Amino acid sequence: MAYKIKSAECTVCGACDAECPNMAISLKKGTYVIDPAKCTECKGQFDSPQCAAVCPADCCVPA
Amino acid sequence: MGNVISLDSILGVGELKAPAESTPVESSGCSSSSCGSSDGPADMDPAVWDKVKNHPCYSEEAHHYFARMHVAVAPACNIQCNYCNRKYDCSNESRPGVVSEKLTPDQAIKKILAVAQDIPQLSVIGIAGPGDSLAAGAKNTFATFEHLQKKAPDLKLCLSTNGLALPDNVDRIAQYNIDHVTITINMVDPEVGAQIYPWIFHKHKRWTGLDAAKILHEHQMLGLEMLTARGILVKVNSVMIPGVNDEHLLAVNKAVKARGAFLHNIMPLISDPAHGTHFGLTGQRGPTAQELKVVQDACEGGAKLMRHCRQCRADAVGLLGEDRGDEFTADKIEAMGEIGYDDEARRTYREHVEAERSGRHASKAAAQADVQEAVGSAVDPILIAVATKGGERINEHFGHAKEFQIYEVGPQGAKFVGHRRVDQYCEGGSGDDDTLDTVLSAINDCTAVFVAKIGGCPSKSLESAGIEPVDRFAFEYIEESALAYFKDYAERLGQGSIQARAGQDAVIRTGALTAKRA
Ligand code: SF4
Ligand code: SF4
Ligand code: SF4
Numbered sequence: 013m014a015y016k017i018k019s020a021e022c023t024v025c026g027a028c029d030a031e032c033p034n035m036a037i038s039l040k041k042g043t044y045v046i047d048p049a050k051c052t053e054c055k056g057q058f059d060s061p062q063c064a065a066v067c068p069a070d071c072c073v074p075a
Numbered sequence: 076m077g078n079v080i081s082l083d084s085i086l087g088v089g090e091l092k093a094p095a096e097s098t099p100v101e102s103s104g105c106s107s108s109s110c111g112s113s114d115g116p117a118d119m120d121p122a123v124w125d126k127v128k129n130h131p132c133y134s135e136e137a138h139h140y141f142a143r144m145h146v147a148v149a150p151a152c153n154i155q156c157n158y159c160n161r162k163y164d165c166s167n168e169s170r171p172g173v174v175s176e177k178l179t180p181d182q183a184i185k186k187i188l189a190v191a192q193d194i195p196q197l198s199v200i201g202i203a204g205p206g207d208s209l210a211a212g213a214k215n216t217f218a219t220f221e222h223l224q225k226k227a228p229d230l231k232l233c234l235s236t237n238g239l240a241l242p243d244n245v246d247r248i249a250q251y252n253i254d255h256v257t258i259t260i261n262m263v264d265p266e267v268g269a270q271i272y273p274w275i276f277h278k279h280k281r282w283t284g285l286d287a288a289k290i291l292h293e294h295q296m297l298g299l300e301m302l303t304a305r306g307i308l309v310k311v312n313s314v315m316i317p318g319v320n321d322e323h324l325l326a327v328n329k330a331v332k333a334r335g336a337f338l339h340n341i342m343p344l345i346s347d348p349a350h351g352t353h354f355g356l357t358g359q360r361g362p363t364a365q366e367l368k369v370v371q372d373a374c375e376g377g378a379k380l381m382r383h384c385r386q387c388r389a390d391a392v393g394l395l396g397e398d399r400g401d402e403f404t405a406d407k408i409e410a411m412g413e414i415g416y417d418d419e420a421r422r423t424y425r426e427h428v429e430a431e432r433s434g435r436h437a438s439k440a441a442a443q444a445d446v447q448e449a450v451g452s453a454v455d456p457i458l459i460a461v462a463t464k465g466g467e468r469i470n471e472h473f474g475h476a477k478e479f480q481i482y483e484v485g486p487q488g489a490k491f492v493g494h495r496r497v498d499q500y501c502e503g504g505s506g507d508d509d510t511l512d513t514v515l516s517a518i519n520d521c522t523a524v525f526v527a528k529i530g531g532c533p534s535k536s537l538e539s540a541g542i543e544p545v546d547r548f549a550f551e552y553i554e555e556s557a558l559a560y561f562k563d564y565a566e567r568l569g570q571g572s573i574q575a576r577a578g579q580d581a582v583i584r585t586g587a588l589t590a591k592r593a
Contacts, residue, residue: 023150024150024177025150025151025152025206026150026151026211027150027151027152027153027206027210027211027276029211030151030210030211030212030214031211031276031279058279058280059279059280060280060281062279065276065279065280065281066151066153066276066281068152068155068206
């Protein structure tokens, strides 16, 4: 399981990138994307997915 | 660089006059640089004066002479405010949190050097978002400051923050010689805070409601105390939200003063449904000019108030009240090639301002003494709107003014109390009448408007609205002229030839600074 970013709503602020414990988020061609292979939904690391908790646009959602 | 910069052109005045020659300097009995206005060095620790004298946001006087520049390297934020929506990005909009272009630290340095070459008034580089300068580990913010310190050491550094991450970053702020920090503090009571902040992100968790407001409040107070303990100047910004925190701002003023804040800046809420902010969408209105002034006046005597803030965009460039950001987009800077560092023009400019200023304290004091003698203290103060493009002079044409500076003048002297935007924005094709109406509603609480020049038609409209257009002080200093006008006004009032203008209010406009009035 992994999270994804709804790119139409993303403000490209990078807050999620800074919080992801697994370096799963990166800037590709002007928008942020989550690499599903690296994303763990933060299980075992934090109580809730960090990208979703910090995102001002609420656009980090389960894939 | 082949072009010699003429100081006249920098100040935008037709003629540079020496400060009133007739001024009896000796009679004041002290050297001009150590006495005078409340803004001056007299009541300030010299080390502090040195930090603020060329900072347009920290010194009201400096804001007439010096320019600031914000670089938008910090897009991420760690809280949500009901007055902010970072999704919205219209280049015609002017408010904190808005930018047209986000920069990497490298692009930011290049832009700063380009602007510094072009605008000798530049004295301060700030990072104010568009998110929070200390969010996301503050990586870009400190990377930018680290480079800048090496590349252009004469520029002062400052940053703005909501305060949540402040306690963790105070040591680094001190390490990079950032000597000005602005914290936005809208409440000191979590009950009030809960109406302003829907959530914060802290310790890997999203907090909401009272918990969120309480954590934010505690971090803001702790951060403020830590900064002032290190001698770093702190300005507190508060957004005045009618019905939410308007009266509460007195308590905020007291709390931040007790913790050593240097300045308190109470700003009107900018609220428009088109911005898509929570407050905008729920119809929360901003204050009127007089409502804002009442709260500001009530806080007078507490932490020192700032009234000249223009609520700049996070990528603003230029003197306060102007924005030349469009001239320095990433593409244009890329096209400029290699940019060096040369502080010659800025040094010359600063020396010039220093010389201007030293004469002013005495001439202001003389004008004020004159008024006190002639008028006594029976006459109520009045407001005057001034068309100026800087340098503390009346040097702008009425029809070209994008904003008016508001001075309150009375037997106690003349002081700057605010500014009113009158430029057009996002309204394309509005006619001259609309423009004039905009001006009238923005300065409706003023008795007179000082201009360098004004046409016949607007002059008549102003008169019929009860506002006297005055061009006889063209290119003179503002405060001295205001005092001279007041003396004359009091006389006419005494003779019964005019009536006092009381109980009027004005509209605060909050559009873009980039759109120019024709
Ligand atoms: S859910 Fe967690 S691991 Fe997945 S992208 Fe978001 S922060 Fe990274
Ligand atoms: S935090 Fe949200 S808005 Fe910001 S870059 Fe990530 S997905 Fe986009
Ligand atoms: S927003 Fe206010 S404090 Fe910040 S640069 Fe503009 S005038 Fe100065």
